[in-house]
Amino acid sequence: MKTLENIEHMHTQESLNYMKQVYQTVKERNLYETEFHQAVKEVFDSLVPVLAKNPHYRKQAILERIAEPERTITFRVPWVTDLGEVKVNRGFRVQFNSAIGPYKGGLRFHPSVNASIVKFLGFEQIFKNSLTGQPIGAGKGGADFDPKGKSDGEVMRFCQSFMSELCKHIGPDTDVPAGDIGVGAREIGYMFGQYKKMQGGFVPGVLTGKGLDYGGSLARKEATGYGTVYFVEEMLKDNALSFQNSTVTVSGSGNVSVYAMEKTQQLGGKVVACSDSSGYIYDKRGIDLSTIKRLKEEDNKRIDEYVTEHPEALFFEGSSGIWSVPCDIALPCATQNELDEMGAKILVANGVAAVGEGANMPVTQEAYEIFLDNNILFAPGKAANAGGVSVSALEMAQNSARIAWTFKEVDEKLQVIMKRIYRDSMEAAKEYDSPGNLVIGANIAGFVKVADAMISQGVI
Ligand code: NAP
Numbered sequence: 001m002k003t004l005e006n007i008e009h010m011h012t013q014e015s016l017n018y019m020k021q022v023y024q025t026v027k028e029r030n031l032y033e034t035e036f037h038q039a040v041k042e043v044f045d046s047l048v049p050v051l052a053k054n055p056h057y058r059k060q061a062i063l064e065r066i067a068e069p070e071r072t073i074t075f076r077v078p079w080v081t082d083l084g085e086v087k088v089n090r091g092f093r094v095q096f097n098s099a100i101g102p103y104k105g106g107l108r109f110h111p112s113v114n115a116s117i118v119k120f121l122g123f124e125q126i127f128k129n130s131l132t133g134q135p136i137g138a139g140k141g142g143a144d145f146d147p148k149g150k151s152d153g154e155v156m157r158f159c160q161s162f163m164s165e166l167c168k169h170i171g172p173d174t175d176v177p178a179g180d181i182g183v184g185a186r187e188i189g190y191m192f193g194q195y196k197k198m199q200g201g202f203v204p205g206v207l208t209g210k211g212l213d214y215g216g217s218l219a220r221k222e223a224t225g226y227g228t229v230y231f232v233e234e235m236l237k238d239n240a241l242s243f244q245n246s247t248v249t250v251s252g253s254g255n256v257s258v259y260a261m262e263k264t265q266q267l268g269g270k271v272v273a274c275s276d277s278s279g280y281i282y283d284k285r286g287i288d289l290s291t292i293k294r295l296k297e298e299d300n301k302r303i304d305e306y307v308t309e310h311p312e313a314l315f316f317e318g319s320s321g322i323w324s325v326p327c328d329i330a331l332p333c334a335t336q337n338e339l340d341e342m343g344a345k346i347l348v349a350n351g352v353a354a355v356g357e358g359a360n361m362p363v364t365q366e367a368y369e370i371f372l373d374n375n376i377l378f379a380p381g382k383a384a385n386a387g388g389v390s391v392s393a394l395e396m397a398q399n400s401a402r403i404a405w406t407f408k409e410v411d412e413k414l415q416v417i418m419k420r421i422y423r424d425s426m427e428a429a430k431e432y433d434s435p436g437n438l439v440i441g442a443n444i445a446g447f448v449k450v451a452d453a454m455i456s457q458g459v460i
Helices: 004-029 033-054 055-059 064-068 113-130 152-166 185-199 220-237 253-268 290-297 306-311 319-324 341-347 366-375 387-401 409-430 437-456
Strands: 071-080 086-097 103-109 139-145 175-178 247-250 269-274 279-282 314-317 329-331 354-356 375-381
Touching: 004 033, 004 055, 004 064, 033 055, 033 064, 033 113, 033 366, 033 437, 055 064, 055 437, 064 269, 064 437, 071 113, 071 152, 086 103, 086 113, 086 175, 103 113, 103 185, 103 354, 103 387, 113 139, 113 375, 113 387, 113 409, 113 437, 139 152, 139 175, 152 185, 175 387, 220 269, 220 329, 220 354, 220 375, 220 409, 247 253, 253 269, 253 290, 253 329, 269 290, 290 306, 306 314, 314 409, 319 341, 341 366, 366 375, 375 437, 387 409, 409 437
Parallel strands: 103 139, 103 175, 247 269, 247 329, 329 354, 354 375
Antiparallel strands: 071 086, 086 139, 269 279, 279 314
């Protein structure tokens, strides 16, 4: 006899098979792109109950369509060093999904950048941008260029060459890039200048993360780090916990990390460790953030310099060791897959209560499962680090209206957005029988809006 339960089970099984078959195609079509596979699998796994309840998504081939970028641009970036040598890097822009707005997402300059990295980031951006509730589609880009150790002139010439090609593909209503690893205010400034020269007009809405004196938004610099802490704070509050008097480790010492540390300290938490790719520092009295800001934002120094100014602090080579520092809250804010199974086991053994991803996909699947098995509160990056792109969208709004909000105005809007993302993710998780699971909730809440918009717009 066909009971309701049997029918539901059948739909779930069919959806699982459909999901697996599409995932297999994604793997075959994007051979060796392991980070991209990882990001797709994590989202697809969450969507099985949604597909079971909504068979029209399958009929409309939504998984096949959502995992295929609308457009991928790869280009040569030639530039000249201070010594007159000609160098060539590879530039990328992946325009992943424009169902709910112009492509939006950062540019990363780092030697590890390749098609897999750009596609994983672009794919994640679809759901993140949807979660913000703002009208922004998804894109990501960058180059395998390493700004480290380059002079200002070299960085400028690289950025100009990069933008000479990229400018053909972007615009305030089509694609609006921003910064990411290796791309801060300096690089955005050089690229903005070159865009202006190539296009022959001042178009503030073409890039976000701009300097304050030419169309940037107050609180954009702080937005991702602050937003991550606002999100984690909501999660802690729901579980009768808080940052107050907690011990916190924050990996990285770049844009996201510095402002996650700042907000943590403002909320009464003690940050005892941070890192860069060379190693980590441990300061049991609490990290002196003004030193980190000066070393990293002004002097371009390595993290071990901190201990020369604070001899009671310790420096350890190797960045992954940071997870051996006992803490209540861990905020991985550096890079993808930086917190693996071993790190997760040590954090759990040391009594961590919550983990919040400030970076994109910093926690491996195996590490996540350890947190899940041990009931550790977990804030996924897609939701927790959406504050950066949210304020980028606020920057676009200010540029369109030719106005500038105060820091307080932007920060208040950011807090409202982060709280709403948290609630929406919790509600979606509950609706699909995974109460409290923010990974599943964020994936579903982000997906449904984009999938419905894609269906409304026909097969394009
Ligand atoms: P960033 O300013 O370039 O800083 C990156 C930091 O991570 C640097 O301190 C870097 O050290 C460190 N790092 C790199 N690899 C590391 C490793 N294996 N172990 C430890 N530290 C390492 O970049 P960011 O903008 O803060 O971005 C950090 C992460 O947040 C990325 O995953 C990015 O995609 C994500 N994110 C950024 C934004 C944003 O608004 N910026 C928004 C959303 C998500 P070195 O200097 O030694 O390389």
